[in-house]
Amino acid sequence: MVKHYKIFKITSDHVVDFAAEELKKYLRMMMPRCGEIDIIYDPDATDGFRLGRMQDFALDVSEADDASLDDILHIDTDDNGGIIAGSNSRSVLLAVYRYLTLNGCRWLFPGIDGEIIPVKSIEPVYYHKMADCRYRGQCNEGAEYQPNMIEAIDFTPKLGMNVFMLEFEYPSVYYDRYYKHQHNTANREEEPVTPETILQWKRQCETEIAKRGLQFHDMGHGWTVKAFNMSTEDAWSDCAEERIPPESRELIALYKGERKLFENRLTWTNFCMSNPRARANAVKSIADYAEISTNVDYLHVWLADRSNNHCECESCRKKTPSDWYVVLMNEVDAELTARGLNTHIVMICYVDTTWAPVIERLNNPSRFSLLVAAITRDYTRAVSGIVDPEKIELKPYVLNNSPLPTSVDEYLAHAKRWLECCPMPSFVYEYHFWRAQYRDLGILGLAKVIHKDVLGYRANGCMGMIEDGSQRSFFPNGFAFYVYASTLFDASLTFDELLEDYFSHAYGEDWREVAAFLEKVGSVLDFGYLNGKLSTDTRRGPLYNPAIAAACDKLAACAEEFRPFVQAHRQRPLRAQTVAYKLLHYYLLFLKGVSHPIALKASGEDAKAREALTAFFDDFGRYETEIERWYDHCLCAIALHDVIDKVPLGFAL
Numbered sequence: 085m086v087k088h089y090k091i092f093k094i095t096s097d098h099v100v101d102f103a104a105e106e107l108k109k110y111l112r113m114m115m116p117r118c119g120e121i122d123i124i125y126d127p128d129a130t131d132g133f134r135l136g137r138m139q140d141f142a143l144d145v146s147e148a149d150d151a152s153l154d155d156i157l158h159i160d161t162d163d164n165g166g167i168i169a170g171s172n173s174r175s176v177l178l179a180v181y182r183y184l185t186l187n188g189c190r191w192l193f194p195g196i197d198g199e200i201i202p203v204k205s206i207e208p209v210y211y212h213k214m215a216d217c218r219y220r221g222q223c224n225e226g227a228e229y230q231p232n233m234i235e236a237i238d239f240t241p242k243l244g245m246n247v248f249m250l251e252f253e254y255p256s257v258y259y260d261r262y263y264k265h266q267h268n269t270a271n272r273e274e275e276p277v278t279p280e281t282i283l284q285w286k287r288q289c290e291t292e293i294a295k296r297g298l299q300f301h302d303m304g305h306g307w308t309v310k311a312f313n314m315s316t317e318d319a320w321s322d323c324a325e326e327r328i329p330p331e332s333r334e335l336i337a338l339y340k341g342e343r344k345l346f347e348n349r350l351t352w353t354n355f356c357m358s359n360p361r362a363r364a365n366a367v368k369s370i371a372d373y374a375e376i377s378t379n380v381d382y383l384h385v386w387l388a389d390r391s392n393n394h395c396e397c398e399s400c401r402k403k404t405p406s407d408w409y410v411v412l413m414n415e416v417d418a419e420l421t422a423r424g425l426n427t428h429i430v431m432i433c434y435v436d437t438t439w440a441p442v443i444e445r446l447n448n449p450s451r452f453s454l455l456v457a458a459i460t461r462d463y464t465r466a467v468s469g470i471v472d473p474e475k476i477e478l479k480p481y482v483l484n485n486s487p488l489p490t491s492v493d494e495y496l497a498h499a500k501r502w503l504e505c506c507p508m509p510s511f512v513y514e515y516h517f518w519r520a521q522y523r524d525l526g527i528l529g530l531a532k533v534i535h536k537d538v539l540g541y542r543a544n545g546c547m548g549m550i551e552d553g554s555q556r557s558f559f560p561n562g563f564a565f566y567v568y569a570s571t572l573f574d575a576s577l578t579f580d581e582l583l584e585d586y587f588s589h590a591y592g593e594d595w596r597e598v599a600a601f602l603e604k605v606g607s608v609l610d611f612g613y614l615n616g617k618l619s620t621d622t623r624r625g626p627l628y629n630p631a632i633a634a635a636c637d638k639l640a641a642c643a644e645e646f647r648p649f650v651q652a653h654r655q656r657p658l659r660a661q662t663v664a665y666k667l668l669h670y671y672l673l674f675l676k677g678v679s680h681p682i683a684l685k686a687s688g689e690d691a692k693a694r695e696a697l698t699a700f701f702d703d704f705g706r707y708e709t710e711i712e713r714w715y716d717h718c719l720c721a722i723a724l725h726d727v728i729d730k731v732p733l734g735f736a737l
Contacts, residue, residue, distance in 0.1 A: 089121045094136030099173035099297035103180045104135050105166070110184050113201045133165040135176055145171045147214050153299075154218055155246055157524075159183050159211040171214075174246055174297030181242045183209055185355060190589045190660070192566070194232070194557050195712055197663045200589055213598035217538070219511040219548025221247025221573040223298070225518055226554030230285045235713070236555035237292045243569035244719065247355050248293045249301035249384070249550055250286055253373075254279050257320035267721035270707035273700055279317040286626055287484050290379060301382040301430070301550065303373070308388045310369035311355035311362045319350040328356065335362040337395035339484070352390040357398035357408035363415060371419040374427040384430040384455065385416065391435035392484040393702035394706035403443065404481050405436040410444035410506065417448045419437035430455050432513070433499045435488060439481035440501035449508045456546060457513040458495035460488040463520040464612050466533045467540025471635055473497035492537070503545075518554020521564065522723035523614035525639070525675060526606025527582075528599075530566040535579045538571040548572060558714035560671035561664060575603050590664040592656065594649075598668065605675065608639050609682075614727050624688055627727065632686035636679040643675040663714075670711050685728050696729050 089111060091104045101315070108121045127140065138145050138158050148154035148171050156171035157179040168183050170176040181191075186209045188202040221240060224233065240248055251258075259282050265272035271735040293300050306316040312332040325344055336343040346353040355362045357507050374383055387409065394405045395403055403411070413431060431437075434457040434724050446452060476497040479486070503510060524530040541549060549572060557565055563586045570577055587595035609632070612618050618628030650669050656662040681696035701721045709715045 087118065087164065089118060090132035091121060091123045091165075092132050092134050093123065093125045094127060094129065094134050094140045095173065095176070096127075097137075097173040097176075098295070100135055100137075100176050102295050102297075103168075103173075103177040105136070107133060107180045107184075110189060110201060111206070114184075114187070114189070114204060114542040116203065133161070133168075133645055134167050135180070135243075137170055137173060137176065138169045138171055141169055143165060143169060156214040156215055157182050157211065159186070159205075159209050161210075161400050162208045163206055163365070164361075166208075171296070174241070174299075177296055178244055178246065180243065182211060185596075185658065186211060191239060191242040191337050192586065192590050192660050193663060194235040194555070194561050195713055196659075197713070198239075198558075198562070198656055198660050209421060215244065215246070215573045216575040217542060217548035217572045219247050219299070219550060220569065221249065221301075221305075221549075222517075222551045222553065222555065223249035223251055223301070223513070224255055224258055224555065225251070225552050225719070226258060226556065226716045228258045228259050228555060229262040230288070231315075232258075232555055232713060233285070234292055235291060237296070237298070239451075240298060241568065242297050242732065243491055244421075244573035245569050247299045247301060247548075247550055248289075249304075250289055251304045251384075251552075252319075253303065253306055253316045254282055255286060256318060260287070261718045266718050267701050268708055268717055270702040271705040271708065294379060299381045300379060301384060302380040302495075303379065303669065304384040304386045304432075305351050305389045307366050307370060307385055308353060308355050309350045311366040311673075312350070312353075313365055314350060314546045316350070322348045323350050335359055335365070336402075337393065338397040339393055339395070346390055346393045352388055352393070354388040354390075354394050354405075356395045356400060357405070357412065358395070358402070360395065363412055366412065367415045367419050370416050371423055371425070374425050375423060380427065382428050382430050382453070384432065385413070386432045386434065386436060391488060392486060394436055394484060396483065401483065404439060404441065404483075406439055406441040406443040406481075406502075409437050410441045410446060413452065414444075414447045417446075417451050420451070421448075427451075428453065431508075432457055433495070433502055433511070434459065434490050436481070436486070438489065438495065438498045439478075439486070440498065440505055446506045446508070449506060452506070452508045454499065454502055454506070454510040455508060455513045455550075456495060456499040456541075457515075457552075458489070458492045459515055460490060461495060462615065462617075463493040463516070463523070463530065463533060464489055464615050464617055464632045466536035467492050467496065467544065469540065470543050471496040471500065472736065473500045480539075496541075499546075500544075510546050512541050512549040513552055514549050515552050516568065517551050517557040517565065518719075519723040519726060521553065521557055522720050523727065524606065524611040525614075525678075526602050526604075526611065527560065527564060528602050529606050529611035531567045532579055533569050534564055535571055535582070538568065538618070539575055542575060554716040555661065556712065556714055556716040556719075558667070559674075559716075559720075560667045561586070561710065563587065563590075590655070590661060592658075592661055594653065597649060601642070601649075604642055605639065608635050608642060613686075625690070627685050628688050629686050630688075633683040636686065637684035640676045640679045643672040643679075647672055667711060667714060670707055670715070672705060673707070681724075681728060690728075693728050694725075697724060703717060 145151045155175040158169045160167045170179045192199040360586045418528040432455045591598045684693035
């Protein structure tokens with residue numbers, strides 16, 4: 085007998101509307117012969133699938149400190165339907181995806197090609213869980229193109245995440261990397277886009293975020309540019325000094341006796357924070373933006389994106405950058421209050437504001453959250469446990485002469501100092517999927533660090549994480565990202581459980597062979613090497629180690645030996661598995677090609693290593709269009725050139 089399924093919306097809400105459409109779509113894919121599934125708004129429905137907020141079903145949400153922020157999923161269904169509910173409308177959508185996951189669906193990569201939707205009848209599910217971390221998401225980075233951004237936003241809630249951040253007023257730097265095809269000019273023609281188009285695309289992303297009820301976090305850097313009364317359209321590009329309006333010159337930070345742009349970049353330049361006019365410009369811009377952008381849930385207000393370049397004038401010297409930062413935040417709070425705006429502001433523990441303020445305090449801490457951004461940390465070592473700031477030596481801040489921390493524990497100790505004097509919720513801004521992902525060629529080492537980091541940050545009181553990284557961090561697969569999202573939602577999941585779940589779905593019955601190969605890659609070229617941990621003569625550089633050259637030869641041989649296995653599995657019955665093996669095929673080519681410049685670098689032949697790396701990316705770029713939905717060619721090139729040409733640890737600030 086054919087069952088006729090119905091979906092009833094108990095709650096009238098646009099996100100619940102979308103959740104109902106998603107449930108219908110995937111149920112029809114799972115049961116292609118089930119016929120039409122009607123979607124009906126009926127708050128009194130007692131049969132079929134009933135979707136709505138838990139409160140509308142009289143279900144208890146008291147375990148949440150804030151039901152609008154904490155995601156509780158409640159599922160109680162049989163083979164005819166049942167309740168799929170959440171503590172807020174976004175949680176209803178997350179509950180739909182969790183219900184489908186428990187019925188065998190998987191989302192391995194963004195886009196349709198990353199879906200595994202089994203053909204089967206639905207099974208009863210009972211599930212109740214509040215997410216273990218409040219903030220679970222990602223922020224745009226790398227080289228982005230618009231269709232992929234839409235896929236990335238769509239992918240976010242399918243893995244149980246609830247946050248999407250768009251950095252900058254005009255994220256031109258990220259779009260330009262892709263559309264100008266940086267690091268691939270040998271194979272692709274530039275196709276630049278205008279700031280107006282980029283702003284329109286940002287708005288399109290915002291509507292897709294809102295459709296899913298995701299928390300929208302916005303901005304970050306750029307406010308220092310507003311202090312100069314200048315536009316942020318091209319704030320990441322080189323800027324001629326003559327573009328600075330004469331009346332704005334005195335607003336720029338005095339650095340080494342001059343008030344001029346830092347390394348010719350607006351976004352890298354701090355402003356004279358003791359100057360009331362400069363602060364007033366920034367405050368007005370922040371408040372104006374907040375007043376217009378009512379769709380923003382969390383507005384991030386950060387300073388310039390460089391370190392040790394703050395104003396050295398006599399007045400600014402009287403306080404640390406973090407003290408001036410708190411002064412600015414109090415003025416922002418006062419202006420927002422005067423305008424009747426409840427905008428939530430995110431401050432950042434980052435570069436020079438890593439050090440806690442000495443004398444200033446927030447007047448209204450309830451408006452603020454602290455973002456902990458350990459950008460220069462060592463990614464070979466995870467959070468070690470609960471950090472006691474009394475047991476970690478934190479050197480006092482010295483104006484423009486303070487080396488940044490190299491351990492995540494030291495960053496956490498600084499953050500705890502911040503929270504002692506300015507109590508507020510805290511969460512993390514991480515960079516696993518920025519440069520770090522390209523320095524672990526076996527990928528499993530970094531995935532283990534991510535798993536431990538999520539647990540470690542949570543143990544230290546951080547309420548979640550946003551990853552600053554490419555939306556195309558799925559090369560050779562999306563396992564590390566899967567570990568990240570899954571552990572944020574459910575901290576009880578073990579690394580081995582996640583490994584088996586992801587790999588068995590991505591690679592089928594022979595998944596253990598793929599896992600063993602990646603383990604072997606990691607053992608042949610240790611994750612620590614490209615992070616500068618294995619030099620045998622630091623005078624010759626952090627990557628000097630002749631033994632690694634031999635390891636690179638072995639790495640190329642391993643890739644070649646594994647090629648027949650991959651070729652034998654290229655055609656799979658499931659599309660997502662075909663994609664998984666396709667990516668693995670290209671990854672073998674990547675490993676063979678990149679091993680040569682790394683070997684040259686390890687041998688001390690720096691100039692030849694740079695030339696070989698450039699030649700490699702020019703050559704490998706011919707495959708980009710085949711795999712660009714999952715592989716960020718530009719960011720990968722930047723990350724490895726950063727290692728070969730510059731410094732291997734963190735970010736050269």
